[in-house]
Amino acid sequence: MSIKAGQSGIKEASIAVVVTRADGTVEDLGEVAYYHKNPLRRWAWELKQRSRAWQPQK
């Protein structure tokens, strides 16, 4: 017999945003805040965000 309650719960949470300026310009910023219970997934997400920040703006 077993119960997996110790592993249950929130696996992942995120907030994604799209900004629309008053002049109609749309800026899709994607996921701006993220959590995953696996620290490696959190680290990978952070790495991806830093990588995006270093890319030259078009």
Next chain:
Amino acid sequence: MATTKVVDGGLDIVTNRIKGAGTEPLNIGWGTGAGTTAVTSTALFTEKLVDLTTSAGTDHTVGVSTRQTTTTTNDTYQVAGTRTATGAGTVTNAGLFDAASGGNLFLMGDFTGIGLASGDSIAFTIKAVFDN
């Protein structure tokens, strides 16, 4: 680091809702203060009204909630909603509450500030994925 958490009060809301009590946390709020989200958080960092120059009271935006599938069928609770600023400011965090005014915090996240002028809006898509 920009993080999102279902806070301790959010667990309270989940168990209460399973019992058929309480109200759904589909109300979106935002704030302009600095801070790092913790599971013990009970309020946004310097919550503001849609007029980002005003912090008196709360005026949460009622979002549209759905169940989505991330890994297992219907394992994800999602709320989508748009807040339009009527006063300028920089939004640094946002969250879900179980009431349109006041209420209890279910989930919140902090992020790099998004500067808004009056008339600018943010369409939020907020997700919590459950696991077994």
